[in-house]
Amino acid sequence: MTIHPGFPLSASPIALEEHYGAANYAPLPVVLTRGEGVYLWGQDGRRYLDMMSAYSAVSFGHGHPRLVEALVAQARQLAVTSRAFHTDRLGPFLERLCRLTGMDRALPMNTGAEAVETALKAARKWGYTVKGIAEGHAQIIVAANNFAGRTTTIVGFSSEAQYRSGFGPFAPGFVTVPYGDAAALEAAITDDTCAFLVEPVQGEAGIVVPPVGYLKAVREICTRRGILMICDEVQTGLGRTGRVLACDHEGVRPDGLTLGKALGGGLLPVSAFLAREEVMAVFTPGDHGSTFGGNPLAAAVGDTALQVLVEEKLSERAAEQGAVLLERLHALRHPAIRDVRGKGLLVGVEIDPGFASARTVCEGLMQEGVLSKDTHGTVVRFAPPLVIGAREIGDAVAALGRALERLGKAP
Incomplete structure (x- = not known):
């Protein structure tokens, strides 16, 4: 083994990460070492309130005892076998997942991007085998400013220039329409259209909530025109917006999820x-797969997560505490705040660039002991673990107020 000369392994974690890691992230300058519930602790021992929850990945809070127990117990028993064999954990997990969401079948994967790629494959094959689209002509409609992951296929239908720049050529077969505009969707549908992929609330775009009735109108259009409605709920699903699924707010059941x-x-x-x-019937053995997808460890944790979601009433909690968060943010009435929007515990605070970038505001929040991250330099996210209480929400909003006051007046 060759040690890189001239750079001490005793350097700080940030220095080591910057020296040996790819520069594809720009993290806030804090080194975290521990988490519990809604809090994180830095290397220096300082406690921070987590108002981001890893883009909703930590919706149940850091180190939830039941989830950790399920992880450890299953890891001791059996962790990974691949899907070449059946296990005792996958079937019960899939049953609970389907019953909770109202869907017929589930195909387990690992990352959100993989789930979206699976949805795209299913939609295309459905278009060819069920709808009768000519091979190689299937089109999928997407919404402008979408975010569904970082694979080359997915960034290929992104409208964000940076996500695409330098990574082409991209897969054809995608058509973009404005988000929140049901009439534009209908106008874009052709005989070759097989599906519409949409986020019920756009997260990376800046927590953009569509007009009331949009999803219901999309459902009606997709049914009438004979195309699939696929909802990307990787970030919004499982209680985040105050319902199990964000599309539940309008009583909509998609064809794919x-x-x-x-x-x-x-x-x-x-x-x-x-x-x-x-x-789901379009898939046959060999059409699709994943070595780790549906492994016993993942199934045990996922099954327990779904139980915790229901038994601790976290969807309801997100609705209640989300209302508190929105009310208190609106009450700030600081001139740097252009808009406050969201649903449940998925809230965005748009910052007037005349005052500062949202990144600067997040740095100010970090000084106040609150951690979050901006999106596109304009919106501060407030998406804490769903176990947060009114007191912690008050602390976070007060910290935002102090961080904004330090910015002074707009030039």
Whole structure:
């Protein structure tokens, strides 16, 4: 083994990460070593309130005792076998997942991007084998400013220039329409359209909530025009917006559904593509797979996460505490705040660039003992673990107020 000369292994964690890691992230300058519930602790022992929960992956809080217990017990018993064999954990997990979401079948994967890629494959094959689209002509409609992951196929239908720059050529077969515009969706549908992929609330775009009735209108259009409605709920699903699924707010049941992040209980990557029978039936042995997808460890943790979600009434808690969060943020009335929007415990605070970037605000929050991250330099996310209480929400909003006051007046 060759040690890189001239750079001490005793250097700080940040220095080591910057020297040996790829520069594809720009983290806030804090080194975290421990987490519990809604709190994180830095290397220096300082406690921080987590208002981001790893983009919803830690919806149940850090180190939830039941989830950790399930992880450890299953790791001691059996962790990974691949899908070449059956295990005693996968079937019960899939049953609970389907019953909770109202879907017929589930295909387990690992990351949210993998779940979306699975949905795209299912939609295309459904288009060819069920709808009768000519081979190689299937089109999937997506919404502008979407975010579904980082694979080359997914960034290929992104409208964010940076996500695409330097990574082409991209897969064809995607059509983009404005988000929240049901009429634009209908106008874009052709005989070659097989599906519409949509986030019920756009997360990476800046916590964008569509007009009331949009999802219901999309459902009606997709049914009438004979295309699949696929909801990407990797970030919004499993209680985040105050319902088990964000599409539940309008009583909509999609043909396909992607879940991830919170499904792994904040402990390991677990995701799934769920669909009604006709859609999932397009897959036959050999069509699709994953070495780690549906492994016993993931199934045990995912199954326990779903139990915790229901038994601790975390969807209801997100609705209640989300209302508190929105009310207190609106009450700040600081001139740096252009808008406050969201649903449940998925809230964005848009910052006037005349005052500062949202990144600067997040750095100010860090000084106040609150951790979050901006999106596109304009919006501060407030998406804490669903176990947060009113007192912690008050602390976070007060910290935001102090951070904004330090910015002074706009030039």
